[in-house]
Amino acid sequence: MKQTLLSFFVGSMILTSVAFAQEKKVSGRVTGADGKPLVGVTIAVQGSNQATQTDANGNYSFSVPTGKVIVFRSVGFSDKTLIVKEGQSSFNVTLDNSDNALDEVVVVAYGTAKKTEITGSVATIGSKDLEKRTVTNITNALAGSAPGISVNAGNGQPGTGPAIRLRGFGSMSASSAPLYVVDGSVFDGNIGDINSSDVESISILKDATSAALYGSRAGNGVIIITTKKGKGAPKLNAGFTQGISNRGIPEYDRVGTMDYYPTVFQALKNSYMFPTTGKGLLESDAALKAKNTIFSTLMYNPFNVDNNEVVGLDGKMNPDASLKYDDFDWYDKMLRTGKRSDANLSVSGSAEKTDYYVSLGYLKDEGYVIGSDFERFNGRVNLNTTVKSWLKTGVNLSASSSTGSVASDASTNSANSFINPFNFIRGIGSIYPVHAWDATGKAVLDPITGIQMYDYGMHAGSVNRPSGASPGRHVIYETMLNPRVNKRNLIGGRAFAEIKFLKDFTFTPTFSIDIRNGSNSIYYNNLIGDGATLNGSGYEQNSTTKSYTFNQILSYRKSINQHNISAILGHENYDYNYHVSSAEKRGVVSTGIYEFNNFVTPFSIAGYTNENKIESYFSKVSYNFDEKYYLDGSIRRDGSSIFKKENRWGTFFSLGGAWALSKENFMKDVSWVDDLRLKASFGQVGNNNILDENGDPNYYAYQALYQLGSNNGAFPGVIIYSAPNPDITWETSNTFNIGTNFSFFKGRLTGELEFYKRGSDKLLMSVPLPVSDAFESQIRNVGAMYNTGVELTLAGDIIRKEDFSWNLSANFTAFKNRITKMPDENKVVTTGTKRREVGKDYYSFWLRQYAGVDASDGAALYIPAEGTAAANIRTVNGKDYVVNQNFAKFDYSGSAIPDFMGAFTNTFNYKDFSLSFLITYQLGGKVYDSNYAGLMGTSSFGKAYHADALNAWTTENTTSNIPRLDASNSANINAASTRWLIDASYISFRNVNFSYSLPKNLLSKIDVSSARVFFAGENLGLISKRTGMNPSEAFDGTNSSTYLPNRMFSLGINLSL
Amino acid sequence: MKMKKTLILSTLASVLLFSGCKKDYLETAPTDKVGQENIFTSTANANTAINGVYRFMFERTTVTTSNAQNKPGVGGILLALDFMGEDLGISAANWFTSTGEGNWIGHRTDNGVYTYYVYRTFYKIIGNLNFIIDNIDNVTGTPAEIARIKSEALTTRAYCYSYLVQLYGKRYDASAKPNSQLGVPLLLSSNESAKPRESVEVIYQAIIKDLEDAIALNTATRSNKSQANVDVALGLRARVALTMQDYPNAILYAKKVIDENKYPLMNQEVYVKGFNDASAMSEVMWAAMPSADQGDAFGSWFAQIAYNANTSYMRANPKRINSVLYDQISATDVRKKMWEPKPTAANFPLPTTAFARQDYMSRKFSIKADGGTLGDVTYIRSSEMHLILAEAYAKSNQTSLAQQALFKLVQSRDASATVTTKTGADLINEILTNRRVELWGEGFRFVDLKRLNQSLNRTAVPNYVSASVGNLMDVPAGDPRWEFLIPRSEMESNPNIGSQNP
Secondary structure, eight states, X not given: OHHHHHHHHHHHXXXXXXXXXXXXXXXXXXXXXXXXXXSSOXXXXXXXXXXXXOOTTSEEEEEEETTOEEEEEXXXXXXXXXXXXXXXXXXXXXXXXXXXXXXXXXXETTEEEEGGGOOSOEEEEEHHHHHTOOOSSGGGGOTTTSTTEEEOOOOOSTTOOOOEEESSOOOSSBOOSOEEEETTEEOOSOGGGSOGGGEEEEEEEOSHHHHGGGGGGOTTOXXXXXXXXXOSSOEEEEEEEEEEEEESSOOOOBOOHHXXXXXXXXXXXXXXXXXXXXXXXXXXXXXXXXXXXXXXXXXXXXXXXXXXXXXXXXXXXXXXXXXXOOOOOHHHHHBXXXXXXXXXXXXXXXXXXXXXXXXXXXXXXXXXXXXXXXXXXXXXXXXXXXXXXXXXXXXXXXXXXXXXXXXXXXGGTOTTOTTOHHHHHHHBOTTOOSBOBOTTSOBOBOTTTOSBOBOSSOSTTOOOOOGGGOTTOOHHHHHHHOOEEEEEEEEEEEEEEEEEETTTEEEEEEEEEEXXXXXXXEEEOSSSSTXXXXXXXXXXXXXXXXXXXXXXEEEEEEEETTEEEEEEEEEEEEEEEEEEEEEEEEEESSTTOOSGGGEEEEEEEEEEXXXXXXXXXXXXXXXXXXTTEEEEEEEEEEEETTSOGGGOEEEEEEXXXXXXXXXXXXXXXXXXXXXXXXXXXEEEEEEOOBBOTTSOBOSOXXXXXXXXOOOBTTBOOEEEEEBOOTTOOOEEEEEEEEEEEEEETTTTEEEEEEEEEEEEEEEEEEEEOOXXXXXXXXXXXXXXXXXXXXXXXXXXXXXXXXXXXXEEEEEEEEXXXXXXXXXXXXXXXXXXXXXXXXXXXXXXXXXXXXXXXXXTTOOEEEOBOTTOOGGGOEEETTEEEBSSGGGBOEEEEEESSOSEEEEEEEEEEETTEEEEEEEEEEESOEEEOXXXXXXXXXXXXXXXXXXXXXXXXXXXXXXXXXXXXXXXXXXXXXXXXXXGEEEOOEEEEEEEEEEEEOOHHHHHHTTOSEEEEEEEEEEXXXXXXXXXXXXXXXXXXXXXXXXXXXEEEEEEEEEEO | OHHHHHHXXXXXXXHGGGGOOOGGGGOOOOSSEEEHHHXXXXXXXXXXXXXXXXXXXXXXXXXXXXXXXXXXXXXHHHHHHHHTSSSEEOSSSXXXXXXXXXXXXXXXXXXXXXXXXXXXXXXXXXXHHHHHHHHGGGSBXXXXXXXXXXXXXXXXHHHHHHHHHHHHSOOOOGGGOSOOSEEEEOOOSTTOOXXXXXXXXXXXXXXXXXXHHHHHHOOOOOSSTTSOOHHHHHHHHHHHHXXXXXXXXXXXXXXXXXXXXXXXXXXXXXXXXXXXXXXXXXXXXXXXXXXXXXXXXXXXXXXXXXXXXXXXXXXXXXXXXXXXXXXXXXXXXXXXXXXXXXXXXXXXXXXXXXXXXXXXXXXSOXXXXXSSOOOOEEEEEHHHHHXXXXXXXXXXXXXXXXXXXXXXXXXXXXXXXXXXXXXXXXXXXXXXXXXXXXXXXXXOHHHHHXXXXXXXXXXXXXXXXXXXXXXXXXXXXXXXXXXXXXOHHHHHHOTTOOOOOO
16 A cells, blocks of 8 residues: 555656756666565655656666665665666665564664664654654653553643653652653753654663663653654645544542432431530431531522421432522533644655755644643754765754643642632532522522623622532632633754764764743632632743753764674763743732733742753763674763762763574574564663652752741741752662563564663652751652563564554563662651552552441441550450541551553554554552542532442441441541552553545545545543542552543544645 | 865864863852851841741741641641630631641641641741851841840740640649650750650740740840740740749739830720731730731631631631620620621621621631731730739739739720629639630630640530531540640651650
């Protein structure tokens, strides 16, 4: 199919080609490695649009100018070039299969390498893989793409990307995120600013030999993104995708409107029967009291019966009750069908000495929550030219400008905020309407506009919802009134000169700069919500990031007989500067204008600058003998501004070797083995990315500092900031990697199997100090932990026929994490639901041990802590328990780290059709489902309940495994405990892509060389243990009120001229 | 060939760039922080360190991110301590209930946020102050300025320890000296770390020493009432003496403040203005005084208790007074106007219809200006001195002096008041009732109950909503629950801490 495509492409080209002077006729035959003739091979003159194709017998004949390079190219084979010299007229050419992934050239640290040369572990994702994905942020395409990549489910907010961890978790108080490199330089921008259709490849450097050249910053792996270059004849590519999106994970099952009063009735009745102190009421008295007080606690009665008659003494809904209005679906009003449009245009090609790639992109992604969208313009020029035979230069310029509205959620630090739609709507009881209704059930209209008002307690006769139902607040109305806008502009430039000298040497100075401006503005209206008390307020934060890298690399490459040697020597400067200023002004003058001029009183004004610099020297030497035995070593020395002078310089290194077993004589006869190689590597890299308590980088941890801006009224003030530690230095990560790559049965089965041990030492850890000390914590190099893992990738053509093929690729990862060293003063550190201790993994849960329900009163039972006084023990069926959470025993309770995880990709090709789908899965690991715990809590009135509350213990249902609902004892009954842990296993249908390439004979009539239409789906479904729960929301196995990932369906078309 | 040579040369020249950058290339410093070495150079600079502490005391807490909104620094602790009593109530489980104060769960949950917040807030202040106290003698500046800064630091440190020892130790009992029950770690220098719990007696001795040192420095001048001068030290010294049942000293120091008359009792006109302006309120001795740009819409003290603060805590749950206590206030007493037994739109206007009106709701605290939740937070005022004086006289059987001392306060509140004729326990009760009315909402009730070894009894309060505090209605005197638990993180990170409270 592709060949036909190409032949039409070439055919049209020939039609338009012009005749050349001084031409020479050449002819010959093109065959494959098996000696059979190849049909439809393109033979083109480099740097011109002259081309032809082989006929049915593999023969060609062609007029070319002498001295020109001609290229033989066919899909599935490696290119071959040759130069037509005087006196030659016949060239028979054999093309080698390129099915073998090992022949690929991949981008590695400071250059490229043939995959065969790599002694470490590098995974790559090409533009073909990315084409299938309709993602706004390219990091979303990494899930499932290769083993050893942990990707959390991130966030459905348009433009955002997930967090990524390579090969386990390597750091504690320093960042565990990999380093991003874009076109050769460390990238400090937002990955969401990169247009995914500009991306040629993504290389994921997982082990030390691959990443060692990034030295002090490579401790958690490196992700290298490389943009496209022009190749071959001029080409115009246009693509347009239109998608719709909706919520990818449904809401938790919650108690509905008709069950709401009965649920709260139980919580009230139980609280009267079983008070925390004193004697409880008899059941009948408690029921009567509950019946008579329930309305005064819930305050709303949407039913057509008296306030005290909604629910009977039996706790059942009054059979005569029906709704006066039906207006309880807040999500219905908050969510919408998202739309995503993506248009791209690029022109690329390469002439004799110059290659170019120019692109423009436009993307608009409107999220499925109102007030969340992302619009981006991208432009890029990649231009390389050979000025002289010894001098090549290139410039790579990119710009992007994006504007987005951001819904508030956990990722914007608003997990428990009233303006977080997931928090508000998930949490509001099912009897509270969206709009205002009067006592008779009539809509309350705004006297001016005549439109029904929202119900936020402001209309005449309104009552406030109780505290659990966000009284006086209204997430839908507030979202409509409060724009939150993020803007970003990014300009990036890369320029290099490549100077060849002495024959084998190349000197390459490169200068890279990324400049980013960001602006976040938030408006709070003066009518309702956070701004109401301030008469409205406007906030704006502006930042500029300037990051540049200057490096100079001297490289040497030489082959003598079978000895191939290459080496580089480099020097690099990195300078990062971030400036931010923010201001808030209060008291809005006129609605609808969000500029500071429209406000009265200046409020807070702040700003600061951060600087981070690194200076480095590095070198790498690679040697191979006859492409059979490979050996390489690298070393890098970094000086970082993050550490004190005395501890500033660190040295990092790697050593690797590989053996191409299949090239040995004794393997010659094993015909089914195409390629088999073994490799091993060891190296040490570092991590200097210290984070502060908010997760922001801390560049100054060695200095004794006072925080400015702690002014007392008009008097300037400072306050101590953090405990300095002049001794801190890099944490180091030692990785040992051993693996094998193979290709069997003529490329029908390929794969890679790797084992690794990544030990992190001198871990930067924010060591908690005694709470009575001046400082909360101090950053020290104290901890150690390791990750060991196995990774397997298998790809194979299950069916490989002329018209039909089925390719299955699968990857599989399992890893174990162990803490091996903790600070002497803090052998054990407990934070949140986790405890860190030697011998345990980093995400081990440490929780109260929940032990079930006491059938006699529905109390939650916990295992008693050792030494609990007898007075606090409750004996049930001969066993000791406690019901007061303070006396419950804490213990290790599993881990958030899964037993294993992996992905499958199936690709089917039938004639011009192609179908692929990607499934990712995880087995084992636990989630502490705090969203569910919140829905089961009974600490406030007016809140929502999980549907499980309907099955809770009652005096009629004493065998329930769910403790009683109790409005006054939620603290004990619903305490944080193992009750809220749930299996994190899941299967996710991540992506499907179905495409059809239009027939060439049709396209040729309109002078189009290829056209492809496709349908793509992202996040089609998730199977997990509980509806509503997102098991991969965070690596630490917790969840929150997060903008849930979206599900997207897209239709697209790609045209090439 | 020539070209090639130049090329080689120029390449080599650029290779020389490998020699690297300037030596100081890798020296960086933040722009929003300053090095400690710059702080303790002059009194002007050292002064910023003490002002930073005052700011920390009124600002939305940074020691925890959990429910930080209802933790406006030290003010948040004061509010919580009042809500742990029975005189300040709300209508539903909200505000300080869900975070464990009203239901007495927070301070008894050792890994909970509330006890950590209280403990850490005071120790963070102490940590800052210790650096000042250690370094202030060596900075350049006039002796008077050095003395002033030192005196402020000592007074504030004593203030912090006085709360720590009252909350984390068993109550001080003058009849059981020395009070050897466990108090809290005592850090008096910036070099100290991981100290064990000292006895309550030792902590009180340290508090007294700090206050008496500050009193000896005798620095009265200050820029405004946000800074702790000698009068604050005297007032705190009287408060501490009363807590220790040391009546002679309570009388001595309270009387000193009263006699100097620098903080005359407020007239009735000022009294009803909302307790938000330390400059206008003559009797305020020490207060947080944020400027307009330092307000916090929700994380401020007034956001939690000002009747007209437009916050969800206040709109749905106005703070109410114990109706029994209210009913004991004379009709002619200005303090009767601080609460409204039957609020209506006419007698209790509210900013918007979204505000709830509830019986006995308070109007004592009001925001300073529209469009915010700002106000000055009182830490100590002279009416407390009158109450201390009256109580100390009464407890030491100087009945007529006690009656007169009480009358001095009451007459300014109630023009038709007469000198009480009560004696003995009745007199003490009248003084205490006045104390509850006068200091309502200002952070005294829990520590008063504990100091007086009384039980908490909310069942006697007709308008107390048991659901608002998880049905926690009574705690007997002497119950272990009167002691806060030391935060678990302290137990785990301080190897010398010693044992936990029962």
